Amino acid sequence: MLPPIRYPLPTLVLLVILGLITWRGETMIRPLKSALAERWQRQFEGPPVPNSTEPKVVAGPIIRKALLLHDDVITSDHPAGSPSETIRLRMFVDIYDVWPLSGPPDFYRVGNRRPIGWVNANDLLPWETRLVVHVPDDGSAAADARASNDHRPTTSRPALPVLSWTADSVEVARWDEALPWQAVSGRVPIRLAALRPEDWGVWISRPELLSLLRRTGPNPGEPAKTTRLRAILGRLSDDRPLSAKDQAAAIAFLPAQVFMPEGNLMSILGSNESLARVNENWKPEASWGGVSFQFLPLSALP
Structure with missing residues (x-):
């Protein structure tokens, strides 16, 4: 015979609670288990891999971009993961995420x-704008000579993409001499004092040049400054409007040498004539995806 239950009501309540825990316990503690699992994962596996739906913004309308260095670039769903898709033709791409989150990225989600x-x-090659420069072929000595108004002829290397800048210098991508516009040999700083106005330019394709000609023809659809900014940002084929706020943010971010005082900029008509001459004497420096590109001096822009 079972012994009598001395406290029947508390015992009954306890049995009900135990029954509820048995019945609903997994559902009730699931959020706690998930939180503990996420904390454990962050502790031992690091932060989660980002999965942004929009490209990263640099300033105003300037987004992070990159130039693929060859055709048939393999992509994966995760950094260092198995191949999932191939970008067949070389192109400019937007950057959505980087990995790792700190330090120099090893992978870019594009x-x-x-x-x-x-x-x-x-x-x-991460490259937010289309800014390029021409520098002398004989290194810093020639650059210093030019900075001191010595204008002896020098041999120019291929146009070098401007990757970043400070108040007194720019950092450019130096091409492998055997593979210009295909292999980067390093990143090199150049003093702004060593660059003349005519050394600055934009990297432009033939279709973009034709678009620029149309934009600088009779009855232009936007101010000259906006057209100039489009060329610098590689947005000549993009008709989305650039607000005054966006333009101000972009101009403030770009090197001061890119936007000269209004009185020094070429008029729309003068720019159109200069661009027409460039089109007539088109001499591409590189091509990919069936499109040719060349250096266009900033002085040719409106």
Whole structure:
């Protein structure tokens, strides 16, 4: 015979609670388990891999971009993951995410109007604008001579992409001499004092040049400053409007040498004539995806 229950009501309540825990316990503690699992994962596996739906913004309308260095770039769904898709033709792409989150990125998540996948850092050149410079072929000595108004002829190297800048220098991508516009040999600082106004330019394709000609023809659809900014940002084929706020943010971010005082800029008509001469004497420095590109001096822009 079972012993009598001395406290029947508390015992009954306890049994009900135990029954509820048995019945609903997994559902009740699921959020706690998930939180503990996430904390454990962050502790031992690091932060989660980002998965942005929009490209990263640099300033105003300037977004992070990159130039793929060759055709058939392999992408993956995760950094260092298995191949998931191939970007068949070389192109400019938007950057959505980087990995790791701190330090020099080893992988970039890129796309064009949509994210495509993660790309190894060796397969691309991060480059937010189309700014390029021409520098003398004989190094810093010639650059210093030019800075002191010695204008003896020098041999120019291929146009070098301007990657970043400070108040007194720019950092450019130096091409492998055997593979210009295909392989980067390093990043090199150049003093602004060593660059003349005619050394500055934009990297432009033939279709973009034709678009620029139309934009600088009779009855232009936007101010000359806006057209100049489009060329610098590589947005000549993009008709989305640039607000006054966006333009101000972009101009404040770009090197001061890019936007000269209004009185020193070429008129729309003068720019159109200069661009027409460039089009007639088109001499591409590189081509990919069936499109040719060349250096266009900033002085030719309105």
